[in-house]
Amino acid sequence: MTQQVQTQAVATSRGVERLVGGQFVMDGAGVKINRVLTQPLQRRLDPFLMLDAFGSDKAGDYIAGFPEHPHRGFETVTYMLTGNMRHRDSAGHEGAITNGGVQWMTAGRGVIHSEMPEQNEGLMEGFQLWLNLAARDKMSAPWYRDIPAEAVPRFTLDSGATVQVIAGSSHGVAGAVQREVTEPLYLDIGLPAGATFEQALPAGHNAFLYVFRGEVVVEGKAVPQARMAILDNAKAADGVRIKASQPSRLLLIAGRPLDEPIAQYGPFVMNTQAEVFQAVEDFRNGKFTDSTAASAA
Numbered sequence: 001m002t003q004q005v006q007t008q009a010v011a012t013s014r015g016v017e018r019l020v021g022g023q024f025v026m027d028g029a030g031v032k033i034n035r036v037l038t039q040p041l042q043r044r045l046d047p048f049l050m051l052d053a054f055g056s057d058k059a060g061d062y063i064a065g066f067p068e069h070p071h072r073g074f075e076t077v078t079y080m081l082t083g084n085m086r087h088r089d090s091a092g093h094e095g096a097i098t099n100g101g102v103q104w105m106t107a108g109r110g111v112i113h114s115e116m117p118e119q120n121e122g123l124m125e126g127f128q129l130w131l132n133l134a135a136r137d138k139m140s141a142p143w144y145r146d147i148p149a150e151a152v153p154r155f156t157l158d159s160g161a162t163v164q165v166i167a168g169s170s171h172g173v174a175g176a177v178q179r180e181v182t183e184p185l186y187l188d189i190g191l192p193a194g195a196t197f198e199q200a201l202p203a204g205h206n207a208f209l210y211v212f213r214g215e216v217v218v219e220g221k222a223v224p225q226a227r228m229a230i231l232d233n234a235k236a237a238d239g240v241r242i243k244a245s246q247p248s249r250l251l252l253i254a255g256r257p258l259d260e261p262i263a264q265y266g267p268f269v270m271n272t273q274a275e276v277f278q279a280v281e282d283f284r285n286g287k288f289t290d291s292t293a294a295s296a297a
Helices: 273-284
Strands: 002-004 016-020 023-027 031-037 048-056 066-071 074-082 085-089 094-097 102-106 111-117 124-132 143-147 154-156 162-167 185-191 196-200 206-213 215-218 221-224 227-231 239-244 248-255 263-265 268-270 294-296
Touching: 016 221, 048 206, 048 248, 074 085, 074 162, 094 102, 094 143, 124 248, 185 196, 185 239, 206 215, 206 221, 206 239, 215 248, 221 227, 239 248, 263 273, 268 273
Parallel strands: 002 154, 143 294
Antiparallel strands: 016 227, 023 031, 031 048, 048 124, 066 111, 074 102, 074 124, 085 094, 085 111, 102 143, 154 162, 162 185, 185 248, 196 239, 206 227, 206 248, 215 221, 215 239, 263 268
16 A cells, blocks of 8 residues: 655755666576675675666576575565565475565575576566674574565655655655664655655665666766665765656665674675684585574565
């Protein structure tokens, strides 16, 4: 259900620190993706570790999917704009993400899962975001939640902006997921040409946006399609003001940094190299295949 809410104005907007084009890579069993948030940006955009954008109407670009692979120490947020993706994990859980749906998974101390397309023709498009866990939570029990499109809160503004609130809160509308430590904000924003959207952002939270349709302007800086804009951390700013120069759609993502060491080896993200070595050893010894993962509908 879509709510109609009042615009909440921002007094001073953050600006664009820099634009990032991302890197086109192959992942999984050969899926073509644009890795927008790469490893060198992890400290700057703490607590976020990675953002992948994938989209193709050629089955050969995605049909092989992401066969079984392990994770430890962080959360994954998979958001499907179009297409169907079935996931299974080592705890015996199984589900499907469909058009507009989200899967939020906490890998915690370790899980093995797969994500495989359920279609062999048509458009497959979406995103996967990696969100770090605090040191105290890295060895927590694995957990996941499938969120169908109709369960993602959404609202419209008088400007014509349409907003889906995957995590955090916007204009008084609470998102589908809340996290106390990293306090992530994850919005999917649609803007008609000329429309403006304003979002409050806590001081000190790192923030970025990714335009996947059209072009927007932030404080005089154009952000074209397929570009990520890292927003500055100006102390005087209380949020961000985004104006569409043409019909546009974008992700706005922000969160409270953990300010902890990051040690990553592929799908394992811990705080020290010793913890990463232990993760590899535990995976090799079959310790990621217990049945302790919890799910929530």
